[in-house]
Amino acid sequence: MDARPLTLAERLYLPGLFRGLRLTLALLFRRKFTRQYPEEPLPRTLATKGQPRLVQNEDGTVRCVSCGLCEYVCPAFAIRIEGHETDRPIQREPRAFDIDMLKCILCGFCEEVCPEEAIYMSDELELADFSRAAHLYTLPRLLRPAKTAQPRLLYARRLYDRWRKPSSTPSP
Ligand code: SF4
Ligand code: SF4
Structure with a gap:
């Protein structure tokens, strides 16, 4: 079957051009979604899954039991965790605890699986430095006070409780 011959307007791409212009005009007056980052910071809520951090108890000890x-x-x-024995009742604690932030994909599995609520997804999102080594976070850089971590930990507890108690619904 022979194809329909193109009109002069079609040969000059005019229909497509006018469709594009109409779309551009329509979008020109809609609310803009562009965010002027970093002057305009990203919104953060309890649901924000930033970089993982470790909880430091109020007495200065690490909550992690190095399981x-x-x-x-x-x-x-x-x-990467290197655990050792301790005299504290928890028996074990990390001697070294490293997270390579260049490898971390912010999935949150570590937070979900931790039996001690010792690691959590913080709302810290910025990550930039001049070397790969600087992105290897060691224990002192990972620790955050329990008070800072508590809101997210409570949120995460409700979130993961869904799998244990189907009727409970998390709220941010
Ligand atoms: S489990 Fe996920 S969030 Fe935790 S350190 Fe590994 S990649 Fe990052
Ligand atoms: S799961 Fe929790 S307690 Fe176990 S090693 Fe990781 S942070 Fe520590």
Whole structure:
């Protein structure tokens, strides 16, 4: 079957051109979504999944008991833990706890699996430095006071409780 011959307007791409112009004009007056980052910071809520951080108890000790579950589930192999024995009742604590932020994909599995609520997804989003080594966060850089972590930990507890109690609904 022979194709329909193109009109003069079609050969000059005019229909497509006018469709494009109409769309541009329509969008010109809509509300703009462009964010002037970093002058205009990203919104953060309890649901924000930023970089993982560790909880430091009020007495200065690390809440982590070095069980290794987060290291085991981390799909990016970003976590490395070196545990040792301690005289405290928890018996074990990390001597070293590293997270390679360049490998971390912010999935939140470590937060979800931790039996002690010792690691959580913070609302810290910015990550920029001049070397790969600077992105390897060691224990002192990962620790955040329990008071800072508490709102997210409570939110996460409600969130993951969904799998245990189907009727409960998380609210941000
Ligand atoms: S957020 Fe995901 S990728 Fe990042 S350290 Fe935790 S488990 Fe690993
Ligand atoms: S799962 Fe929690 S308690 Fe276990 S090693 Fe990771 S942060 Fe520590």
